[in-house]
């Protein structure tokens with residue numbers, strides 16, 4: 609179940625500014641691009657060059673058909689950063705601050721890639737904190753969390769604690785998951801900045 613897509617789909621419009629904090633194979637970046645272009649911008653981050661290349665190819669194939677020039681121009685509005693999401697505040701253009709409609713995190717490792725190169729608790733929490741600041745009023749952060757892999761349980765617990773401690777006057781945090789699956793099953797957190 610793509611909970612993050614279900615949550616964000618009705619909230620996104622052409623012209624919106626959004627971030628994919630973990631580009632991976634590019635599925636989420638393409639999902640965002642299809643909703644905010646034309647007029648909007650997608651900023652995507654990944655530490656792996658192969659993830660950035662995968663994402664570039666997926667978005668390019670997904671957005672352009674038959675060399676359509678308008679669609680090709682839209683590709684310029686998908687900005688891929690070969691960098692960790694913990695550098696978000698440094699690398700995003702300053703005019704975007706406080707205007708992000710969505711920031712997506714999909715934690716863990718690149719499917720089909722090196723399973724030892726996973727998101728890390730310290731940098732994940734650092735990036736989540738930055739995302740809160742850069743979010744627009746009524747903007748949403750989604751975090752898909754995988755407690756099942758090595759190190760995943762620790763990161764899942766830390767991210768859940770971070771969400772639980774957010775001041776309820778400024779943010780609302782929800783958790784979506786399976787009620788009848790084992791505890792190591794992935795779940796999704798969604799944090800909305802109150803307008």
Ligand SMILES: C[S@@+](CC[C@H](N)C(=O)[O-])C[C@H]1O[C@@H](n2cnc3c(N)ncnc32)[C@H](O)[C@@H]1O
Nearest residue numbers: 630631632633634635636654692693714718727
């Ligand atoms: C589960 S995958 C993401 C899947 C992706 N959203 C998709 O739609 O295909 C997690 C990704 O996070 C990346 N990653 C790990 N640490 C990171 C960091 N500090 N900043 C950004 N990306 C990171 C990994 O390289 C991996 O590609």
